[in-house]
Amino acid sequence: MELLVNDGTFPIMASTTLKNLKKYGLCSTVLQGKKVKLSLAAEEVALFFAQMLDHEYTTKKVFRENYFKDWRKKMTDEERSLIKNLDKCDFGELHAMHKAKVEAKKVLTKEEKLVLKEANKKVVDEYGYCLLDHHKERIDNFKIEPPGLFRGRGEHPKQGMLKMRIQPEHVIINCSKEACIPVPPTGHRWKEVRHDNAVTWLASWTENIQSAIKYIMLNANSKLKGEKDWEKYEIARKLKSCVDDIRNQYNQDLKSKKMDTRQRAVALYFIDKLALRAGNKKEEGETADTVGCCSLRVEHITLHEKLEGNKCVVEFDFLGKDSIRYYNKIPVIKKVKKQRAPKALPHSPSSLLSCLCLHLKTGLLNKHLSTLMAGLTAKVFRTYNASITLQQQLKELTNRYQSDNEPEKLLSYNRANRAVAILCNHQRVPPKTFDQFMANLQPKIDARKETLALAKTELKQAKKEAKKQQTLVEQKKAAVKRCKEQLLKSEVQATDREENKQIALGTSKLNSLDPRISVAWCKNMEVPIEKIYSKSQRDKFAWAIDMTEEDFEF
DNA sequence: GTGTGGACTTAGAAACTTAGGC
DNA sequence: GCCTAAGTTTCTAAGTCCACAC
Numbered sequence: 001m002e003l004l005v006n007d008g009t010f011p012i013m014a015s016t017t018l019k020n021l022k023k024y025g026l027c028s029t030v031l032q033g034k035k036v037k038l039s040l041a042a043e044e045v046a047l048f049f050a051q052m053l054d055h056e057y058t059t060k061k062v063f064r065e066n067y068f069k070d071w072r073k074k075m076t077d078e079e080r081s082l083i084k085n086l087d088k089c090d091f092g093e094l095h096a097m098h099k100a101k102v103e104a105k106k107v108l109t110k111e112e113k114l115v116l117k118e119a120n121k122k123v124v125d126e127y128g129y130c131l132l133d134h135h136k137e138r139i140d141n142f143k144i145e146p147p148g149l150f151r152g153r154g155e156h157p158k159q160g161m162l163k164m165r166i167q168p169e170h171v172i173i174n175c176s177k178e179a180c181i182p183v184p185p186t187g188h189r190w191k192e193v194r195h196d197n198a199v200t201w202l203a204s205w206t207e208n209i210q211s212a213i214k215y216i217m218l219n220a221n222s223k224l225k226g227e228k229d230w231e232k233y234e235i236a237r238k239l240k241s242c243v244d245d246i247r248n249q250y251n252q253d254l255k256s257k258k259m260d261t262r263q264r265a266v267a268l269y270f271i272d273k274l275a276l277r278a279g280n281k282k283e284e285g286e287t288a289d290t291v292g293c294c295s296l297r298v299e300h301i302t303l304h305e306k307l308e309g310n311k312c313v314v315e316f317d318f319l320g321k322d323s324i325r326y327y328n329k330i331p332v333i334k335k336v337k338k339q340r341a342p343k344a345l346p347h348s349p350s351s352l353l354s355c356l357c358l359h360l361k362t363g364l365l366n367k368h369l370s371t372l373m374a375g376l377t378a379k380v381f382r383t384y385n386a387s388i389t390l391q392q393q394l395k396e397l398t399n400r401y402q403s404d405n406e407p408e409k410l411l412s413y414n415r416a417n418r419a420v421a422i423l424c425n426h427q428r429v430p431p432k433t434f435d436q437f438m439a440n441l442q443p444k445i446d447a448r449k450e451t452l453a454l455a456k457t458e459l460k461q462a463k464k465e466a467k468k469q470q471t472l473v474e475q476k477k478a479a480v481k482r483c484k485e486q487l488l489k490s491e492v493q494a495t496d497r498e499e500n501k502q503i504a505l506g507t508s509k510l511n512s513l514d515p516r517i518s519v520a521w522c523k524n525m526e527v528p529i530e531k532i533y534s535k536s537q538r539d540k541f542a543w544a545i546d547m548t549e550e551d552f553e554f
Numbered sequence: 555g556t557g558t559g560g561a562c563t564t565a566g567a568a569a570c571t572t573a574g575g576c
Numbered sequence: 577g578c579c580t581a582a583g584t585t586t587c588t589a590a591g592t593c594c595a596c597a598c
Contacts, residue, residue: 210589212590280593290590322589534584
């Protein structure tokens with residue numbers, strides 16, 4: 001059968017409904033050399049797969065199996081009897097159609113792009129705001145998630161499953177009693193309208209993959225989120241005043257006769273020292289196999305009596321949140337080692353675990369922490385250690401590399417930020433173009449060195465003839481200065497980039513670092529805040545930018 | 555005490571926009 | 577002015593933690 005209509009404007013976004021699909025026509029997929037005209041529902045799901053054909057996901061067994069199972073559910077009886085093997089389906093044509101659509105979007109004229117931008121702004125203006133306590137606030141994710149294929153991270157057992165289209169009938173609206181209830185699309189009704197002012201969400205629905213509730217909430221720049229953010233950092237600051245006592249206590253507890261107490265002490269030691277996450281219990285087989293401190297298993301740890309010149313080394317190797325690998329070798333204080341590795345089994349990982357976290361529940365750990373300080377939980381240690389590390393590093397690096405040069409100041413800031421990102425294990429995949437970029441940068445630096453040398457020579461020459469041409473000397477001086485700045489910028493960029501190859505700075509900046517530290521540093525160093533925070537980051541941290549003086553101490 | 559659902563924060567990837575080099 | 581890479585925003589998955597039921 002042949003491909004029917006495709007005008008290149010096939011809508012695939014959240015607003016797509018089956019009605020839209022009808023409007024834009026049908027297309028086909030190829031089965032063993034034969035074209036098959038698909039029903040609307042099956043075709044839509046086929047397109048989801050075709051769109052992802054360039055992605056590694058579509059080569060994964062689990063993804064393909066899950067996908068095919070769910071695709072078949074959307075097929076008619078006739079289609080099901082015809083299409084029995086995903087490997088025999090050729091999505092090439094659908095894929096090409098999708099690519100063509102992407103390309104078409106790229107080559108739009110300036111005017112056409114502007115029209116799209118305006119239309120988008122209109123949508124944001126209409127749906128992107130709400131009124132909270134008489135203040136107009138920006139909503140963060142005001143669009144319902146469109147249907148598509150579930151992209152679980154790592155070896156997620158549900159990757160490839162079909163995320164269903166959300167209809168108004170799935171959505172709960174939460175607004176005040178006095179508010180105008182949003183009107184559902186014609187012919188539809190909301191699942192429920194409630195008036196719960198004890199929660200912050202505006203709308204919610206339950207997704208079909210993990211039966212998790214999804215929420216529509218306010219943007220980070222809202223008063224509500226800003227206040228919560230401030231509270232978070234105030235709790236972390238409070239920990240600063242009692243962290244020494246807490247450390248003394250868990251060091252004492254390492255010697256406790258009670259197994260529970262020792263386990264808790266070891267867990268706290270690692271949460272504090274290594275910024276590990278708590279590690280809640282997870283449903284086996286429902287998600288990727290990832291762990292945190294309290295859910296570590298025997299196979300994640302190797303004990304070394306001696307390693308690389310250090311005594312008592314614990315080697316961690318496990319997948320953490322988002323299936324990001326945590327690999328670290330750390331020498332531990334002797335008493336931890338001693339109590340974790342009894343004489344009878346000097347290197348047994350199981351003995352370590354029996355003393356570490358095997359029976360320790362995060363709930364119990366947090367209950368204990370709340371007795372040590374109001375509001376203290378395991379995650380506060382991450383925020384605290386991230387922020388205190390930034391502050392210490394900024395002091396140290398800024399003093400060590402005293403410079404009035406902005407690129408160098410920013411390099412110091414990024415290095416301090418990097419120390420935190422390393423502590424928190426915030427990784428990224430190195431950009432594909434990384435090696436090429438670095439290879440290109442060196443000749444650029446060499447060229448700039450040559451230009452600088454030449455500019456210096458010319459300046460010398462001009463000085464010789466100074467009496468005749470004073471303006472020329474000034475010009476040459478300016479040229480030398482400019483060359484120096486450009487060279488420095490390139491050199492700093494090379495260093496920064498190399499050090500940042502596999503490190504993601506944004507996550508800690510956004511979630512773990514008290515913004516007041518950065519604001520105070522900017523004021524002290526006379527660096528514009530725009531140099532370290534983007535527009536949306538400045539909006540999020542407006543509270544800190546407004547209130548922080550240069551003498552702020554975390 | 556234990557399990558579960560709900561509400562919220564934290565996170566990396568993808569998409570989109572802007573800046574800078576040629 | 578065009579192209580590409582960097583910077584920024586958007587998207588939504590994946591954690592934490594608490595309250596409540598048993």
